[in-house]
Amino acid sequence: MNVFIMTDIEGIPGITSIDDIQRGTESYDNACCMLEKTLNWVIDTCVENGAENIYYLDGHGGGGNIKEENINPRAVKVNIEEWAKLLQEGKIDCHLEVGSHARAGTLGGFLDHTFNSKVIFEYMLNGKPCSELSFTAALCGCFDVPCVLCVGDKAACRQAKAYIPAIRTAAVKQGTERNRCQDLPNAEQIVKEATADALKDYRNIPPYKLSLPITVQQTTYRTDMTDRIYAALLEKGQTVERVDARTLRKTVTEVTNYFDLRFWA
Ligand SMILES: [Zn+2]
Incomplete structure (x- = not known):
């Protein structure tokens, strides 16, 4: 084990x-x-x-x-x-x-x-x-x-x-x-x-499994926080959707590590 x-x-x-x-x-x-x-x-x-x-x-x-x-x-x-x-x-x-x-x-x-x-x-x-x-x-x-x-x-x-x-x-x-x-x-x-x-x-104890593709969504407290993260992710060439002022969303088809499920700028 x-x-x-x-x-x-x-x-x-x-x-x-x-x-x-x-x-x-x-x-x-x-x-x-x-x-x-x-x-x-x-x-x-x-x-x-x-x-x-x-x-x-x-x-x-x-x-x-x-x-x-x-x-x-x-x-x-x-x-x-x-x-x-x-x-x-x-x-x-x-x-x-x-x-x-x-x-x-x-x-x-x-x-x-x-x-x-x-x-x-x-x-x-x-x-x-x-x-x-x-x-x-x-x-x-x-x-x-x-x-x-x-x-x-x-x-x-x-x-x-x-x-x-x-x-x-x-x-x-x-x-x-x-x-x-x-x-x-x-x-x-x-x-x-x-x-x-x-x-x-x-x-x-069964694994906690989500069905693929996984939709990941993050809402910040303030619009400028999402402004900053969104700009940094776009600069990195990531595909991220801006849902509204404070919310970002992405769809993940394959998970290989921790960062796949985060908005890591
Ligand atoms: Zn802590």
Whole structure:
């Protein structure tokens, strides 16, 4: 069994305020320690449950949150291109999401957002609003890899279940307002139990598959944000339709990597 772990920081236990993830602060350093600790809980459980190869990606804000030397050496850190290669070569059996948050516009979701929190109002795949988790699950689904675990706040876990009913979840905290949350007790135990459960049953958790071609649609908060992205994509020679002032759309017939499903300028 080969396992891939995608990490984010917002859904990690012990991170309870937006201030905790401002880079360059002491709180942020503590948040990174909590991220590393939680990732190690998951990796240790993967090892205990017979995982052969374990890979992880430092996904929050383009990376730089996790120090490799603090992570169980049984797991290998990869970048986004290496991840795509592993998917293409069929080297991943199941995908885990650690540190998840709910999609932009979720009441009760701690730090709810979808990709860039300052820019993206809504992101849709095949006409359905997606979260970062459902986006990644859909990408994995293109390679028949199931997304089997969500570690995050209660709203993120509830939402993950709405996309993938069989997914296992570990709710480690609960949002009290958008920028604050409260930790729930026994995070370590909850995370380890859900991870073990997900791995034992991964063959029975179906991949989250969208039908091809996939329509990808992105709405920003403001027109000038879409102006800028649209111009950059056209300059790159990409075929993108401007649906309205704030919305771009494209149709994808074949998915080979993460960027195929993004508007990456
Ligand atoms: Zn993040």
